[in-house]
Amino acid sequence: MNYIESEDLDFSPLFTSDRFTSYYIEKSELYERIGSKTVSSVEFIVIEKENFYFIEAKSSFPYSKVEDVKVAEQKIYDKLHHSIDLFASKKLGLKKFVTGDLAKELGSTAVFEKDLANCDLYFYLVMHRKFREDWIENVQIMLNDKLKPLRKIWNIEVKVVTESQARDLKFIQ
Secondary structure, X not given: OOOEEOOOEXXXXXXXXOOOEEEOHHHOHHHXXXXXXXXOOOOEXXXXXXXXXXXXXXXXXXXXXXXXXXXXXXXXXXXXXXXXXXXXXXXXXXXXXXXXXXXXXXXXXXXXXXXXXXXXXXXXEEEOOOOOHHHHHHHHHHHHHXXXXXXXXXXXXXXXXXXXXXHHOOOOO
């Protein structure tokens, strides 16, 4: 399977390393069944020991027009919010279509078996190399503000990282 996102970011280490337990939610049957036209999702849900990651990749982020920035922020908010909701509905077995083994070919369903009470939650926005690094801090500040309700409710830490930082984290090749 191909784990390329945002043009050429190769996330295969999330699926080939023993270090991670990963679920490719954006390509999952779960996501398709619930309606990917009305629900959005991050690319991956990943567990590493007691760390639980929601990972989204972006090749660009607007920086000049306020309206464009607000739209981009809202899309990221929706992706994280919907992904948490999808995870919670699957974990709680709230819908028939979210039960069962839906992701054999997409990664481990063990992600859904993990007890979140003992995990630290993170949202990682991985920015493509063509994104200017000097904008990272501004995007981090904007997302911290926009995602504040989710950060408070879920105690989730938001991190915006460059491609090289994602490589250092062993998220990408």
